[in-house]
Amino acid sequence: MRLLKKSCLLLVLFGMNAVLAQTPELRKPDVIFVPTPQAVVDAMLKLANVGANDIVYDLGCGDGRMVATAAKQFGARGVGIDIDPERIEESNRTVREAGVQSRVKILHQDLFETDIKEATVVTLYLLRSLNLKLRPKLWKELKPGTRIVSQTFDMDDWKPEKQIEVEGRQIYLWRVPATPPVSQ
Numbered sequence: 002m003r004l005l006k007k008s009c010l011l012l013v014l015f016g017m018n019a020v021l022a023q024t025p026e027l028r029k030p031d032v033i034f035v036p037t038p039q040a041v042v043d044a045m046l047k048l049a050n051v052g053a054n055d056i057v058y059d060l061g062c063g064d065g066r067m068v069a070t071a072a073k074q075f076g077a078r079g080v081g082i083d084i085d086p087e088r089i090e091e092s093n094r095t096v097r098e099a100g101v102q103s104r105v106k107i108l109h110q111d112l113f114e115t116d117i118k119e120a121t122v123v124t125l126y127l128l129r130s131l132n133l134k135l136r137p138k139l140w141k142e143l144k145p146g147t148r149i150v151s152q153t154f155d156m157d158d159w160k161p162e163k164q165i166e167v168e169g170r171q172i173y174l175w176r177v178p179a180t181p182p183v184s185q
Contacts, residue, residue, distance in 0.1 A: 031131055034063050034088060041152055042070050044167040048174050049122045049148040051075040058082065058120035060112040060127070060135070065092030065105075067124050072101035079105040080120070082112045118142045125151040132156050140181035147177040 037045075045067070051057060053076035059067040060082055068079025079101075081092050092107040108115060113135065117123065120143060125132060132154050139149060151173045155161065159182075161173040 029084075031084075032061065032128055034085065035126070036064055037066065037126055037152060038168055038170075039066065039070070041167050041170055041172065042067055043074070044165065045124055045150045045152060045172055046071055046075055046122075048163060048165060048172055049124070049150045051077050051122055053077060055121045056080065056119050057122045057124060058117050059124045060115075060117070061125070062092050062107065063088050063126070065095035065107060068092075068105045068107075069095050069099040069101055071122075072096075072104040073099045077104070077122070081105065081107045082110050082115050082117075083107070084109070084111050113138065116142070118144070121147055123147065123149045125149065125154070127151070127154060129154040129157070137181075140177060143177045145177050145179040149175045149177065151175075 046057070051071055055071070055075070055077040057068055057071040057077050057079045059065075059079065062068060062081030062083045065081050068081040071077040071079045081096075083089055083092065086109060089107055089109045096102055096105045096107060117138070123139065123143065125135070127135070132151060133156060136156055136159065143149075153170055155171070155173050156175065159175060161175050163174040165172050
């Protein structure tokens with residue numbers, strides 16, 4: 002019996018080590034987490050004309066409310082990506098509480114390295130410098146016509162198709178061009 006207990010303990014410890022080994026070591030987040038007010042979330046998704054056929058990628062998903070709302074209120078599928086383990090935990094909780102686990106997945110990954118080509122809509126609440134750093138990836142990986150919505154921060158010389166203000170915050174909408182500008 003004692004041998005069996007030791008064997009079980011070793012299996013549990015081995016299993017924990019295997020799980021820990023699979024958890025990627027990621028760099029520190031580029032920005033601090035600041036929640037987006039629900040009215041702004043709703044406005045961003047409406048501005049992007051999100052519908053049931055869309056796959057919304059939220060790059061830097063924070064608490065997960067963007068992808069949870071996209072799934073629950075608009076019928077879309079969602080993928081939230083964040084580098085911060087605390088945000089991943091919070092996002093998964095938000096998705097569970099919204100009851101949309103079958104339509105949303107949360108990835109603990111670096112948004113600059115994650116494959117985003119499946120997205121039909123991308124949402125952002127990053128700094129302008131990060132939007133600009135991300136722009137070549139968006140143009141390279143996303144299909145022409147993919148909608149990109151950013152709160153507060155623009156993309157410099159890439160002028161938005163539409164711009165609105167909600168609760169004192171600017172919201173920008175772009176579509177990925179068929180041929181990205183050569184200057185970038």
